[in-house]
Amino acid sequence: MSVRTGWYRNAVIYQIYPLSFMDSNNDGIGDIPGIISKLDYIKDLGATAIWFSPLYPSPWEDYGYDVADYRGIHPAFGTMEDFEQLVAECHARGLRVIMDAVFNHTSDKHEWFRAALADKDSKYRDYYIFREGRRDKEGELIPPTNWTSSFTGPAWERVPGTDEYYLHLFAPGQPDLNWENPEVRAEMADILRFWMDKGVDGFRFDVFNLFSKTYPLRDDKRPAAFQKGTNYYVDGPRMHEFLKELNENALSLYDSFTVGESYIPDEEHAHRYIMEESGELDMIFDFEHLTSDNLFGLKMIPKPFRLRQFKRGLLGPQIRYHGTGWNALVLENHDVARSVSRFGINTKKFRYEAATFLAMVTFLGWGTPFIYQGEEIGMTNTRFKNLEQMKDPVSRFVFDTMRKLRIPAKAAFAMLRAGARDNARTPMQWDSTVNAGFNTGAAPWQCVNPDYRKINVKRDLESEKSVYRFYQRLLALRMSDEVLLSGDTVEYYPDDRQIIAYSRTLGGRRYLIVGNFSGVRADFIMPGDFELDELSIKFTNLDRTDTEIEEIMQMKPYEALLLEEKRK
Ligand code: NOJ
Numbered sequence: 064m065s066v067r068t069g070w071y072r073n074a075v076i077y078q079i080y081p082l083s084f085m086d087s088n089n090d091g092i093g094d095i096p097g098i099i100s101k102l103d104y105i106k107d108l109g110a111t112a113i114w115f116s117p118l119y120p121s122p123w124e125d126y127g128y129d130v131a132d133y134r135g136i137h138p139a140f141g142t143m144e145d146f147e148q149l150v151a152e153c154h155a156r157g158l159r160v161i162m163d164a165v166f167n168h169t170s171d172k173h174e175w176f177r178a179a180l181a182d183k184d185s186k187y188r189d190y191y192i193f194r195e196g197r198r199d200k201e202g203e204l205i206p207p208t209n210w211t212s213s214f215t216g217p218a219w220e221r222v223p224g225t226d227e228y229y230l231h232l233f234a235p236g237q238p239d240l241n242w243e244n245p246e247v248r249a250e251m252a253d254i255l256r257f258w259m260d261k262g263v264d265g266f267r268f269d270v271f272n273l274f275s276k277t278y279p280l281r282d283d284k285r286p287a288a289f290q291k292g293t294n295y296y297v298d299g300p301r302m303h304e305f306l307k308e309l310n311e312n313a314l315s316l317y318d319s320f321t322v323g324e325s326y327i328p329d330e331e332h333a334h335r336y337i338m339e340e341s342g343e344l345d346m347i348f349d350f351e352h353l354t355s356d357n358l359f360g361l362k363m364i365p366k367p368f369r370l371r372q373f374k375r376g377l378l379g380p381q382i383r384y385h386g387t388g389w390n391a392l393v394l395e396n397h398d399v400a401r402s403v404s405r406f407g408i409n410t411k412k413f414r415y416e417a418a419t420f421l422a423m424v425t426f427l428g429w430g431t432p433f434i435y436q437g438e439e440i441g442m443t444n445t446r447f448k449n450l451e452q453m454k455d456p457v458s459r460f461v462f463d464t465m466r467k468l469r470i471p472a473k474a475a476f477a478m479l480r481a482g483a484r485d486n487a488r489t490p491m492q493w494d495s496t497v498n499a500g501f502n503t504g505a506a507p508w509q510c511v512n513p514d515y516r517k518i519n520v521k522r523d524l525e526s527e528k529s530v531y532r533f534y535q536r537l538l539a540l541r542m543s544d545e546v547l548l549s550g551d552t553v554e555y556y557p558d559d560r561q562i563i564a565y566s567r568t569l570g571g572r573r574y575l576i577v578g579n580f581s582g583v584r585a586d587f588i589m590p591g592d593f594e595l596d597e598l599s600i601k602f603t604n605l606d607r608t609d610t611e612i613e614e615i616m617q618m619k620p621y622e623a624l625l626l627e628e629k630r631k
Contacts, residue, residue, distance in 0.1 A: 086502035095141035109538030112159035129170035210292030265320030275299030337388035352376025362482035368407035390430030404444035416621035419604035
């Protein structure tokens with residue numbers, strides 16, 4: 064009999080990026096004691112679980128997504144005892160604990176990789192993907208395939224002093240693991256059990272659908288594709304088998320939960336990953352809606368916001384997966400710009416309206432909400448002054464690539480600033496004291512957003528009309544209503560360029576969620592299958608009364624409504 068209860072279906076998950084959350088010892092870096100001091104805050108928001116971005120020892124070339132020891136805690140964050148206390152304090156408050164499982168690659172400082180480099184005959188050589196280089200027509204040594212890394216540049220790094228290369232789909236300091244090797248897979252299952260034995264309740268799998276590569280490795284022959292090689296490593300041939308095996312050997316033995324971060328997945332595979340009958344993952348993050356204002360998902364290459372794409376990405380999975388698996392609802396994480404500073408939003412004018420609007424249209428959908436630290440107070444993008452202020456190495460890689468493409472420095476920097484991951488990584492804004500209350504004055508590893516005197520937790524808590532208070536009410540409402548928790552989704556007006564509208568239905572009950580996703584007024588025409596006199600306003604972010612429910616409603620900029628149908 065399964066020990067899994069499916070607790071994640073009624074969960075609200077809060078994501079913490081530990082480096083930037085709360086620095087208790089004033090060394091410029093967030094830490095576990097700092098997190099513990101804020102657990103009540105997270106609980107009061109209405110969250111029921113916390114996902115921690117990597118807490119493991121790491122050289123921080125990619126701030127923890129380069130793991131040097133899967134069974135440890137980074138000393139800057141605290142000790143294993145601190146972590147155990149964190150788990151206990153979370154559980155005492157009814158908060159579940161979710162760890163980040165970064166299993167596609169390790170750090171090049173991991174002992175497996177060090178051993179693999181030190182000795183060609185070591186068994187750890189086969190934990191990674193090493194290949195001989197090739198010779199081009201001129202006899203020059205070139206990488207084994209033409210694949211490019213998602214962080215720009217070749218996906219192969221030459222092993223110094225040899226003709227061999229190793230594969231890294233991300234930074235050179237993040238060598239890919241060889242999932243064909245059963246010992247690697249056994250290690251991963253063991254790591255999952257290690258943390259679950261410590262009381263961890265679930266995992267977020269980093270870029271999971273890259274684990275399985277297509278062999279033999281070969282050149283991507285597609286013309287001028289942005290990223291070469293994806294057709295040989297995204298949703299690879301053994302993906303489903305690998306996930307099932309992790310379940311068999313670890314996940315299914317505990318009351319666990321998994322969300323997989325997918326990398327441009329194919330729709331059919333995406334569905335299979337989360338179908339209950341597959342026994343693979345519980346849900347995936349599919350970020351299509353978050354590419355609605357950038358080109359090909361390249362966060363730093365903006366394009367005008369496309370609402371139709373946003374709606375397809377947000378609502379499509381709800382419609383496709385309902386009844387067969389589960390869905391994740393997400394607007395922000397540590398890899399994307401702040402939501403109130405994108406999607407064509409004039410942040411200065413509409414920050415409160417847009418933050419509350421986005422929360423309503425996203426988190427009233429079907430799936431488990433994921434809220435990223437600071438999103439609940441409407442934190443904004445930072446106006447970085449120069450590249451040195453941006454600590455994410457990817458910002459530097461992308462800037463250099465843009466310069467190589469002869470994009471003028473000023474334009475390149477402006478593009479970078481709008482989409483950079485650094486925007487999500489500025490310290491959490493707790494109050495208006497020095498460094499936004501993140502610590503007591505030491506320079507934070509990543510600069511504080513100067514708007515913290517206006518936008519901070521303390522201010523939001525003191526006011527009834529604040530983004531935080533709105534989130535609190537919205538999450539409480541969601542939690543208390545079966546229709547919102549599990550009803551199905553039907554979309555209206557998918558082609559409309561201002562309006563987003565969908566219904567949620569369960570049994571005989573139905574809601575209509577409507578929003579004006581623009582900075583100007585928009586007309587909403589009541590769909591034919593709703594009767595005006597059966598509708599009342601259950602929740603809204605601006606002011607509107609029941610008498611203002613009309614056949615054609617003029618909606619204010621970023622107004623969102625939850626209409627309840629009362630059948631006579
Ligand atoms: C996705 C993570 O969210 C991101 O921060 C990281 O850089 C890549 N995966 C590589 O691990």
